[in-house]
Amino acid sequence: MRQSQLFTKTRKEAPADEVAKNAKLLIRAGFVDKLQAGVYTYLPLGLRVLKKIENIIREEMDNAGGQEIFMPSLQPKENWLATGRWDTMDDLYKVSDTSGRENALGPTHEEVVVPLVKQFVSSYRDLPFSAYQFQNKFRMELRAKSGILRGREFMMKDMYSFHRDEADMTAYYEKMKGVYARVFERVGIGATTFLTFASGGSFSKYSHEFQTITPAGEDTIYICDKCRLAINKEIIEEQNSACPQCGGKNLREETSVEVGNIFELKTKYSAPFNLSYKDEAGKDQTVIMGCYGIGLGRVLGTVVEVLGDDKGLVWPESVAPFGVHLVDLSGGNKEVSEYAKALYTELKACSVEVLWDDRDLRAGEKFAEADLIGIPLRVVVSKKTLEENKLEVVTRRTGETRMIERAEIFKIANGCFVVGLAG
């Protein structure tokens, strides 16, 4: 898109009271706006990143056999009474309407999904399957903090799986570990994200979290480098400070943020709603469940925390709002601006996502802003590059600058895999 059309602007300074790196950078760069503590608007650039993350997760969930649905946030009190959580969950938002009817604003969706699938599950032949959604969750955090990492309203992918027995559920659960690892790999935080043993609640021995190392996190984990996994603080003692897999005691303590988790629910929610099926013998059995969550905003914020530098945001190609930032230094020179426009058009035709800085600003300002926005590849077009009949390409992450032939950008930019199209 043309940057002159973008209604948001960048700022030189972050709001004085923001401390979190993700909040400072995302607000300065115009990716998000804070409406109130823990409640954010995603602006055009930020939303593009969020959608990229969403699509990566969607692909992986679909590959894992998940079927996408979309459940409501407004959930009747009765469902929450059924599981007992109306009274026990302190961070539940409760709203009442003008008729006095009470609802919960969903902090999670077991209370909706279980009654839902109950309508469709009656036989062992109906199992297994899994359903997932992307939906805003509402949790009345007593203390929202760390910018976008801990909000009161936030986008989450939650998947629920339904099985006839524990063995089937466990097999799926194990599979999801790999699926999750791939998601975090793809969004660019694979190297610093660890499968982490966590306490499992009332039924299972463990649940598993995916924890990304960053000082911005609020958790402490103990990493076994040999097994490339970690255990969290809750169960470090229970494990005698040893790796649950190899028993090794060489654990490395790190501060981390939980970007996802998977949980064996077993019959915790199927039982209260009496979600059951008939087995081969015609006997009623309770459905066994698993659930699998990823906080999208938290993933986005974590990417910023892990990769952002002193100049601003640094996006991996996979989630960047645009693939190429075309910095047009024509400064009124018609020949240069025509060249930039042609390049922009051609890149777009080649399905490269490009942000064209077509504004009439000084070079320094454009560069500083481009660094702040953090698009992986910057292509500079100016009198200089035109004279040399080349393009200047700067890699945001490394700062590496080089002059390339015009045709080469179509190869580098990851849009046209069919190079011939670009000529």
Place this chain on the structure above:
RNA sequence: CGGGGUGUAGUAUAUCGGUAGUACGUCUGCUUUGGGAGCAGAUAGGCCGAGUUCGAUUCUCGGCACCCCGACCA
């Protein structure tokens, strides 16, 4: 929810019990055009409420908001 801190223009800040100043932004004009440029002019502000006082943005109390530490976080 306990403790601490902060509320001054769109943003960042200064000063002061008596006319609220600066920078950035924005608008106008000119200059400039490879790292948030310059000159001239313009725009715009004391979180809310009560109290003390001749007079409160400043002092006191209450509220609200935001940030930080802690507790909490299927």
